[in-house]
Amino acid sequence: MKKQTLLLLRGAILLLLCCAAGFALYQHIAGGRNEQAGTALHQQALHFKLSTLEGGDIELKKLRGKAVVVNFWGTFCTPCKEEMPVMQKAYDRFKGDGFEIIAVNVRESKGAVKSFVDRHGLTFPVALDQSAEAYRSWEIYYLPTSIFINREGRPERMYVGGMSERQVDMWIEDLLSGS
DSSP states (O other): OOOHHHHHHHHHHHHHHHHOOOOOOOHHHHTTTTTTTOOOOOOOOOOEEEETTTTSSGGGGGGTTSSEEEEETTOHOOOOOOOHHHHHHHHHGGGGGGGEEEEEEEEEOOHHHHHHHHHTTSSSSSEETTTTTHHHTTTSSSSSEEEEETTHHHHHEEESOOOOOHHHHOOOOHHHTOO
């Protein structure tokens, strides 16, 4: 009798583990594929003015005329950590073509952000949204979330989750070509 109970318990645990693994895989595959997550994209990009890591300010409306990726991220976020080298490569590749990245860090100390930026050799503008005002105004709920904004200041795409180099390059090229 004890053997049957033990076998049944092991089977139940195995079933639970399989269900959890299946759900995690589903979340991983489906979670990062929603290009327009949350609410519908706004007709015009919502304006924000944030302090930069270097001590200045950056205003989204002053970047009109450029294709812009606004990337909301955090140093604690594993997909964000994996995505930052991809963003740096894209910035290096496209910055001379009327393109800009604004990496908006949400609710972290300037010291933690600076350490991360220095450690990863990031050269694009990093804005500090310590009150999460910009984050909330865009109705964003997950990190990383990237918003691709065309030269006219209209968001073309919102992507939740870490992106591959191929995705980032393709979508930036779409922004730059106006398609």
